[in-house]
Amino acid sequence: MKVAFVQPGLPKSGCLAVGVLETGALTPSAKAADAATGGAVSRAIAASRFTGKAEQVLDIVAPAGVDLDRLILVGLGKAAEVDARRMEAFGGAAAMAAGKGKSAELTLAVDALAEAHSSAALLAAHAALGARLKSYRFDLYRTKQKAEDKPTLKTVSVAVTDAKAAKAAWQPLEIVAEGVEFTRNLVSEPANVLSPAAFAKIAKGLEKYGVEVDVLGEKEMTKLGMGSLLAVGQGSDRESQLVILRWQGGAKDDAPVAVVGKGVCFDSGGISIKPAAGMEEMKTDMSGAAVTAGLLQVLARRKAKVNVVGILGLVENMPSGMAQRPGDVVTSMSGQTIEVINTDAEGRLVLADALWYAQEAFKPKTVIDLATLTGAIVIALGADHAGLFANDDSLAKALADAGASVGEAVWRMPLGEAYDELIKSDIADMKNTGGREAGSITAAQFLQRFVKPETAWAHIDIAGVAWMKKALPTAPKGASGFGVRLLERLIADRYEAAPLPAKAKKAAPKAKK
Ligand code: BES
Ligand code: MN
Ligand code: ZN
Numbered sequence: 001m002k003v004a005f006v007q008p009g010l011p012k013s014g015c016l017a018v019g020v021l022e023t024g025a026l027t028p029s030a031k032a033a034d035a036a037t038g039g040a041v042s043r044a045i046a047a048s049r050f051t052g053k054a055e056q057v058l059d060i061v062a063p064a065g066v067d068l069d070r071l072i073l074v075g076l077g078k079a080a081e082v083d084a085r086r087m088e089a090f091g092g093a094a095a096m097a098a099g100k101g102k103s104a105e106l107t108l109a110v111d112a113l114a115e116a117h118s119s120a121a122l123l124a125a126h127a128a129l130g131a132r133l134k135s136y137r138f139d140l141y142r143t144k145q146k147a148e149d150k151p152t153l154k155t156v157s158v159a160v161t162d163a164k165a166a167k168a169a170w171q172p173l174e175i176v177a178e179g180v181e182f183t184r185n186l187v188s189e190p191a192n193v194l195s196p197a198a199f200a201k202i203a204k205g206l207e208k209y210g211v212e213v214d215v216l217g218e219k220e221m222t223k224l225g226m227g228s229l230l231a232v233g234q235g236s237d238r239e240s241q242l243v244i245l246r247w248q249g250g251a252k253d254d255a256p257v258a259v260v261g262k263g264v265c266f267d268s269g270g271i272s273i274k275p276a277a278g279m280e281e282m283k284t285d286m287s288g289a290a291v292t293a294g295l296l297q298v299l300a301r302r303k304a305k306v307n308v309v310g311i312l313g314l315v316e317n318m319p320s321g322m323a324q325r326p327g328d329v330v331t332s333m334s335g336q337t338i339e340v341i342n343t344d345a346e347g348r349l350v351l352a353d354a355l356w357y358a359q360e361a362f363k364p365k366t367v368i369d370l371a372t373l374t375g376a377i378v379i380a381l382g383a384d385h386a387g388l389f390a391n392d393d394s395l396a397k398a399l400a401d402a403g404a405s406v407g408e409a410v411w412r413m414p415l416g417e418a419y420d421e422l423i424k425s426d427i428a429d430m431k432n433t434g435g436r437e438a439g440s441i442t443a444a445q446f447l448q449r450f451v452k453p454e455t456a457w458a459h460i461d462i463a464g465v466a467w468m469k470k471a472l473p474t475a476p477k478g479a480s481g482f483g484v485r486l487l488e489r490l491i492a493d494r495y496e497a498a499p500l501p502a503k504a505k506k507a508a509p510k511a512k513k
Pocket of ligand 1 (some may be wrong): 285464
């Protein structure tokens, strides 16, 4: 899909989307469309239940007086609520409505609204982002698509007074959109195609953007003592891989931010095998690693002034004669031993070694892991928030703020010694499951045992948000790419802007209280 920024005015073909405010107040571009169509906009609103509430759509086909295929009215809600997020929903809703027809072009009219939160140029760029993200499709394996099922939309033009400024604002957002798409593609790939080695090979492709990429195989990981990660992959015929991605955009000696992703290319549960119903969704159990790879692509492509290391723990969890058994005891790279009670609690085994390696090898100031870790977080938070666990209040707050600003919400969950009781083992340092209660918390508490006390650490459980059963305003159902925008925002706001981490500054007023 091509994106262009053009001057306001009625287009001569395709679809035109205009915003309508709640209570039916027309935006300037809606007024212009109303005038050009002899009042069709006002009449359509009067004759329908459309009120201009956010994301409502009223589609006027072949309006008289203009050459348009359709005039699409999109609710913007209250003027004071119009922000980047709302404009992304506007772009997404318009692209969906346009897609119902067979037009190749869609024009999004973006007005300067006095009460809006940002300039019209920035709002216009976000409208484009919404249209782009919502139009994502994964059609790689369709060979018999009927012509009428194929997408027709080729160009989205955003009409805004300051088209030049809008185009400049779009540049970094286009890189973000492509990073999200890269992540969604990885998550959507089936596990027969995307083995750990195939994933590593794709990650290697990030070298073309200036990312340093190293891939460790089982031999190297054995040498490093990664008995916990390797145990998960030992039942699979496919070799486990650890991918190290390095973007050095900051000062040479500046400690990096490390992002660690769970990359279970398929999670059958292993010997503690999962039930058949829905097991196919476990091809998405590498979403944390896919988000990490997408994030590094974005940071490198926009030459972010920051040092970031991405660690992908890539394995396949399969049952076989070689698979680990319930009751096995493994020794992690940290030296701590783990009794494997349930081979389906494999993500924490992978992360235990990936987290430890990240800290040993790179001495990061901050470590953030992303993982489709627990079914329990889906029960607790559903698909509206990812679960956030952190040993550092300022990092947790920064993540919550970043999430709210990009529409990838996180909800903080507790950690605490009280939960340690649940993962005590009779014969090893810990066991890998804590029973039915507080499943997401015991998983996080387990991970924390592999985090050094001096490391600021956050764990984001994305099991409920990585793969959407329902479409979102800016995503079709399926792979969401949740986390790419969140961490991109966090890094831009907290680690890139100031030479000193925002942590020190923000903590100061608190300490005075
Ligand atoms: N990959 C799953 C968690 C998951 C569930 C991801 C649903 C996406 C959607 C994870 O490896 C797992 O199986 N967790 C178990 C842990 C249990 C055995 C302690 C779970 O949540 O049931
Ligand atoms: Mn599992
Ligand atoms: Zn898993």
